[in-house]
Amino acid sequence: MGIKITGIGSFIPDNVESNEDFYKHEFLNSDGTVIHYPNEVIVEKFKDITGIVERRYADNDLNSSDLGYLAAEKAIADANIDPETLDYIIVAHNFGDVKYNTIQSDILPCLASRIKYRLKIKNPKCVAYDILFGCPGWIEGVIQAQAFIKAGMAKRCLVIGTETLSRVVDKHDRDSMIYSDGAGASIIEETTDDSGILAHETASFTYDEAYYLFFGNSNNPNLDPDTKYIKMHGRKIYEFALKNVAEAMKTCLDNSGIGINEVKKILIHQANEKMDEAIIKRFYKLYKMEAPENIMPMSIHKLGNSSVATVPTLLDLIVKNDLENHQINKGDIIILASVGAGMHINAITYRY
Structure with a gap:
């Protein structure tokens, strides 16, 4: 018996934010003082270190739970399963739903409940919850799903990682150029062969x-x-x-x-x-x-x-x-x- 990913899907936003788009930003040091280099130099040095040339930002009307739902739809289709057969929906994120141009995080209800609602799952025994585990959240969700299945508590789980980091970055901080938005989702279930975790x-x-x-x-x-x-x-x-x-x-x-x-x-x-x-x-x-x-x-x-x-x-x-x-x-x-x-x-x- 193995426990494996039987379906995978992702949502990559269409909006491209290139490095050149940061030329107009006012970058400052952490103490608020001016950085005595032109932005072109700052951005080029950033690219040399991180490798990032561009990143993706979500549409203004989409939140983290929306991205997670769109990725989940693809994973469910890829696994060719009925979403009503899911025992757990585990959603990893860091900041909840942060609406565009606002500063407040919204995690009531949790993102997993929102995604289950969007998927129109009626089964109350499909348990939906979030995990806050930093960037390793999706991998940890997969590990938790495996534990549920091994313990006989579940047969099939949906694990999602979704984030809109563009909503929580300081535009005066050079580190803001690292972050982007997106979502990935996976179906985890038991398999009869030796593949999987x-x-x-x-x-x-x-x-x-x-x-x-x-x-x-x-x-x-x-x-x-x-x-x-x-x-x-x-x-x-x-x-x-x-x-x-x-x-x-x-x-x-x-x-x-x-x-x-x-x-x-x-x-x-x-x-x-x-x-x-x-x-x-x-x-x-x-x-x-x-x-x-x-x-x-x-x-x-x-x-x-x-x-x-x-x-x-x-x-x-x-x-x-x-x-x-x-x-x-x-x-x-x-x-x-x-x-x-x-x-x-x-x-x-x-x-x-």
Whole structure:
């Protein structure tokens, strides 16, 4: 018996925000002082570090729950199931529904209930709930779905990662260029073959690391101090992720009993190109190996960092043959991994 993803879907907004669109922004240092470089230089340096050329923003009339619903519809169709047969709907996000041009998060009712309502599911035993787990939220939702199925509490689950980070960024902060909007969804259920989840690993580092990502004031001191935006200690996150994500991936792979040479693809949270490349390099170094070419698919260049949506969206793009030079075949071993606010880390070793 295995537990696997039987359907996958994503929603990628149509609105493209290019790097050139940031030329008109007024970027400031965290203390409110002026940055003595032209925006063209700031944006070019940003691209060199993150790899991001453009990102996607949701239409003004769409919220996170809407994106999640649209991705869920695709996953349900891909799995060819009746949504009434779902036992759980697990929705990972960070900020709930933040309507365009507002500052208040709306999570009443929870996004999972909203999506279940949009799907017109009548079955009250289909339990709908949200998880707040930073960027690793979708992977953690998949791990929870597996636990429900293994425990005999469910046969089929819908796991969604959805976010509209463009609604919570400080436009005076250079880090705002990283974030984007999107959603990915998956159907998780039991299978009769040996495919699916082989092992998983999760850890929460909070003693020193809990507030590496946090809600803080705008870099512009003239703005309302009671309005908060997503902020991060980028260097600390980089150093933390480089060490701990690689080690979590190794533990996960070793626990699966699969050899490193059998891994065909590693789908890592699309946070920062240079950081992800460094994590993969360190991961293989733990096995005293060089990372193989083309082992790590990337979507960040065109889609940016959509938090909980990056891994399921990346998987969907590959499975649907929409990512050039990357494919996953039946029987392939892949690793899914993520790191994010909390600070949380997780990984899954998976046979496709």
